[in-house]
């Protein structure tokens with residue numbers, strides 16, 4: 596296939612990718628960012644490809660200078676999309692400076708005197724830098740999964756192709772297009788092919804990234820309580836069931852806390868429901884701040900929360916529960932003072948279902964309320980209740 600066909604294929608791919616991302620954008624939540632930018636960057640590269648196709652028919656300014664810069668701006672746009680997706684600013688400052696430098700170089704190599712080799716050096720050097728930096732940005736996306744690894748690999752491979760083209764052009768002595776060594780001519784074809792397909796391959800990668808982000812978002816909406824960020828009751832019970840089933844459950848200790856804010860009705864009555872909501876959120880944040888990575892917190896009902904400590908000796912769980920009591924007592928600026936009562940069920944042998952453990956913790960919570968609130972009571976589901 597001749598370079599001309601590759602250029603037209605690139606343009607078609609670019610238009611399709613732009614269309615897909617710009618169409619998807621409206622259906623995605625605003626906090627999954629970068630889709631529109633990615634779409635416009637693809638459109639820019641498609642436009643550049645169409646202008647490249649005019650080579651020999653239109654002046655060099657239109658068919659080489661402008662599209663070369665548009666391609667660089669498009670790749671910088673892809674890089675900015677990845678950064679926006681990762682929750683950062685687009686970070687366009689140095690790519691913009693690089694494009695201005697490229698423009699200065701291209702003016703010399705296109706408009707002052709015709710030097711194809713210098714243009715190849717400028718553009719492949721700049722693009723290698725932009726692609727490599729994009730690979731780095733994708734690699735740094737938090738919670739990296741297959742989609743990110745794949746996209747980073749494509750960015751990296753395209754950067755390597757650009758670098759090879761740069762090195763090959765550097766090795767060519769003659770500045771005229773006709774005398775360019777055969778290696779660069781072959782590489783030029785490979786470059787065209789790489790470029791055409793990398794737009795599609797990268798767009799598929801970014802599509803997988805945004806799709807995974809959306810899936811995580813939906814899963815979180817389905818399983819998390821929006822006010823407190825804790826697991827919803829059903830999701831928490833499913834996780835508790837999972838911890839109680841299986842052989843491992845019989846061999847490791849497990850503790851469950853049931854917590855209930857004290858006199859919460861009075862807080863609502865005196866300060867209003869919205870302040871009550873803020874107290875619930877504040878308490879949930881305090882709980883999360885003292886928990887460890889594997890501990891799970893769920894909202895069981897209005898102002899009732901559950902915490903599961905998997906594989907945790909009772910003394911450790913008790914120490915954390917005490918820290919929760921203290922954190923609640925400490926209070927928060929702008930909120931009424933509040934306390935919490937906690938019932939803790941200790942399981943050391945397994946062989947019990949979720950409902951029975953919750954019942955046991957609920958019993959201990961009731962004991963804590965009856966003994967004056969703002970305290971912790973322990974129970975071993977065999978029935979023994981001990982004040983802590």
Ligand SMILES: Nc1nc2c(ncn2[C@@H]2O[C@H](COP(=O)(O)OP(=O)(O)OP(=O)(O)O)[C@@H](O)[C@H]2O)c(=O)[nH]1
Nearest residue numbers: 855856857858859860861863868869871872897898
């Ligand atoms: N603001 C707010 N209030 C809630 C929410 N869910 C339940 N409540 C209120 O929480 C209050 C719970 O009150 P009670 O069950 O009587 O318990 P309490 O006043 O905390 O008393 P003790 O549990 O004995 O300390 C009720 O007034 C509910 O309307 C919520 O999401 N937001």
